[in-house]
Amino acid sequence: MPVCGPKLSLCGLIISVWGIVQLALMGVFYYIGAVALAEDIPEAEYHEGKLQEFYAEVDKGFKQNAYNCWIAALLYLITLAISAHQFWANNRSSLSV
Amino acid sequence: MVKTVMITCGGALGLLMCCVVEQHEGGANPTESMTRALISDDCIARQSTLGPVQLGFVAGVILRERIPAFERMLWRACRGNVFLRQAEIETPLEDPSTSDQVYKSVFIIFFQGDQLKTRVKKICEGFRATLYPCPEAPADRREMAMGVMTRIEDLNTVLGQTQDHRHRVLVAAAKNIKNWFVKVRKIKAIYHTLNLFNLDVTQKCLIAECWVPVLDLENIQLALRRGTERSGSSVPPILNRMDTIEDPPTYNHTNKFTSAFQTLIDSYGIASYREMNPAPYTIITFPFLFAVMFGDLGHGFILAAFGAWMIWNIFFGGRYIILLMGLFSMYTGLIYNDVFAKSINIFGSGWRVYNFTMKNVSELVSGATLNPTHDYVGFPYPIGMDPVWQLSKNKIIFQNSFKMKFSIIIGIIHMLFGVVMSLFNYLYFKNKVAHQQMQATENGDAEQPIHNNTAQTPVAHGGHDEEPLGEIFIHQGIHTIEYVLGSVSHTASYLRLWALSLAHAQLSEVLWSMVLSKGLKVDGWAGGIALYIIFAVWASLTVSILVLMEGLSAFLHTLRLHWVEFQSKFYSGNGYGFQPFSFEIILDSATQAKEEI
Known part of the structure; x- marks a missing residue:
């Protein structure tokens, strides 16, 4: 049974496809520690003389963000499934009318 | 629109008794008055032998709002010698000419003698009442009522069938109506264009002047020949290129890819x-x-x-x-x-950070500056x-x-x-002006009055030459300054x-x-x-x-x-577009106009 309208389900489809592609790629970039994304990790504080700890913290942030990106991508995969089902249900109901 | 009314009537001499259904005169026992004859049968028999004194009646229907005036008129015209009974018809009737719902009353008028009869009938006519024949004998009346009923039923079936048939015909027509509209628009456009043609002096053929793309001349020739063959005409069409001083319209061949860009221009x-x-x-x-x-x-x-x-x-x-x-x-x-x-x-970036140790990093205050002499790898990013x-x-x-x-x-x-x-x-238009000028002088020699206009154009161009040199300098100076400023x-x-x-x-x-x-x-x-x-x-x-x-x-x-x-x-854009006769454009604009309405 269609819950969302045809436009909302189409919107969900597009955003989830976009989200899956971009977030999965960003996850990979975080995983390999891309420098361009260094500004977009949870704050890591630098204490005088404790450089190793700072590096470890930054690495942890990179890994954490990689997983977070993949989690979000997974959530978008679910959204994609729901939207696709809704889209299909809408198409079917509009055809049968 | 036939209404039946049940009337029982004991026709009798001198006295009369009438009973319209659902209407009772006062009295102790209304039903009795309906059933009992006031005059006995022998009385009737005697009466019939007596001859001409006979009570006549007419029955009919009339618009309900006319009843009071009708009654008054009857009373006055017949000096109270007629007797009118009326009953309202509950259900509204449909007027066949205006298809309005109208309320009517049924009436019966009793009178005596032929003179009164004609008068009553005249009055009925005047009030646009519809009279219906009503036989005197009850059996005949019943028969007639039955007849009317069956006729109504027949008519209803006929009406139903007609309506069905009409619906079917309209449904079938609705499928075609779009095609018909298209056809009508095409035919209209063709005739409209044909109206623009001129009649030849011999009145035997039509002449049209129009712009055609030079590239398509052969196609047009072929199409004309095909048209002649199909119409079975024996006279071949003649296509002639003519010289004109008018500016031709601009026509750019486009396809689905280039047309949008051409539209921008x-x-x-x-x-x-x-x-x-x-x-x-x-x-x-x-x-x-x-x-x-x-x-x-x-x-x-x-x-x-x-x-x-x-x-x-x-x-x-x-x-x-x-x-x-x-x-x-x-x-x-x-x-x-x-x-x-x-x-x-x-x-891979073209910049590297060489010789950076942990110590260097921890000593950095606000980032490092890359030095092109030793931090650059020697070749740029591709x-x-x-x-x-x-x-x-x-x-x-x-x-x-x-x-x-x-x-x-x-x-x-x-x-x-x-x-x-x-x-x-500049090269193209300068050539063209020179060409025109040459043509004009030739025409001038031949003194053809038709080409007067061509001769005028180069005169305007020649006018520049007669300008004094000083003014030319000033004009050109102004143009140059304008151009330089514009370019900046x-x-x-x-x-x-x-x-x-x-x-x-x-x-x-x-x-x-x-x-x-x-x-x-x-x-x-x-x-x-x-x-x-x-x-x-x-x-x-x-x-x-x-x-x-x-x-x-x-x-x-x-x-x-x-x-x-x-x-x-470089672009002046002073031309006008070539508007070929095209069914597609005509139909498109027609549908657009319809949508706007």
Whole structure:
């Protein structure tokens, strides 16, 4: 049974496809520690003389963000499934009318 | 519209008794008065032998509102010697001529003698009452009532069948009505065009003057021959090229790809006849200048995907423009090294940090400065901006000067190209003027009065020659100054390329750091869910602001650069379009007009 309208389900489809592609790629970039994304990790504080700890913290942030990106991508995969089902249900109901 | 009324009547001499159903005169026992005859049968028998004194009656229906006047009239005209009974008909009747619902009453009038009968009938006529024959004997009446009933039933079936048939016919016609409309419009257009033809002096053939593309002359000849064969005419049509002093209309052959670009040019002004058409060059320069302002690999990809989707799915004139704008934006995005405001490092940066130890890093206060002499690897990044700029503090300062200079270079190339085009225009039109002048002198010798107009044109051109030299200097001086000033201001106008591209890059960077970055900075596993929500917000803002709004703005600026800065160098656009007779155009405009109504 269609819950969302045809436009909302189409919107969900597009955003989830976009989200899956971009977030999965960003996850990979975080995983390999891309420098361009260094500004977009949870704050890591630098204490005088404790450089190793700072590096470890930054690495942890990179890994954490990689997983977070993949989690979000997974959530978008679910959204994609729901939207696709809704889209299909809408198409079917509009055809049968 | 036949109504039956039951009337029982004991016709009798002197006295009368009448009973209309559902109406009772006062009295103790109403039913008795209905059943009992006031005059016994022998009395009737006696009466019939007595002869002429006989009570007559007429019955009919009349509009309900006419009843009081009708009654009064009857009373006055017959001096109270008639007796009227009436009953209202409850159900409304339909007037067959106006199909209104009307209320009527049924009446019966008793009278004595023929004189009164004619008078009563006249009055009934005057009041537009409808009289119905009503036999005297009860058996006849019953029979008649039955007859009327069956007739009503018959008529109802006939009406039902007619209605069904009409419905079927209309349904069948509804399927064809569109085709009929198309046919009628086509025939109308043909006759309208035929009305524009002139009759020959011999009154035997029609003559039309029209513009045709020279390229299609053979096709037209063939079509005319085919038409002659099909119509079975014995007279072959004659197609003659004629000389005219009128300016021919401009006709540019387009296809589904080029037509949108031609439309962009034509909305500024349709080219004068045989003038250089900027549309072919616009196919490349338009998306390129747009992309300079819209340079972002990600945004360009969205635009290109949208354009590609439109090409597959919907018929929209500008779909190829959008696709090209998207593809070119992807290219400039690669050059600017911007994907949603982030750089990608495909080939490896051309900058390295050598001899940096842990000690050096911990001693850094606010970043390191890269020295070109020993931090540069010796060869540049293969395509576009080096990704290292993403991390630098002076990125904007560098890009500002880069984009500003770049836009001026592009602008000057673009305008120089326009000037080159003006050279071709000049060469062509100068030749044409010389040709016309020569023709005019020939005509002048032959003294053909018809070609007077041709002779006038070169006179106007020749007028320049008679201008005193000083005025020529002044005019040319003014033109030169205007041209130089115009070119300077136009060059400055190309700086919009720099401004818009910078604004676009900054806006997408702000959107990233203000929206998506917030989701990325959430610590722990909750970050995944936060990212899921924030990504949707960021994506919709990207589409609505960066792609749609910025795209529209870049489009308009590109259009301006083409219309004003580029085309002012060579394009006058003073022509008028070639409007061929086309069923497609006629039908399109007809459907559009219908939609507007």
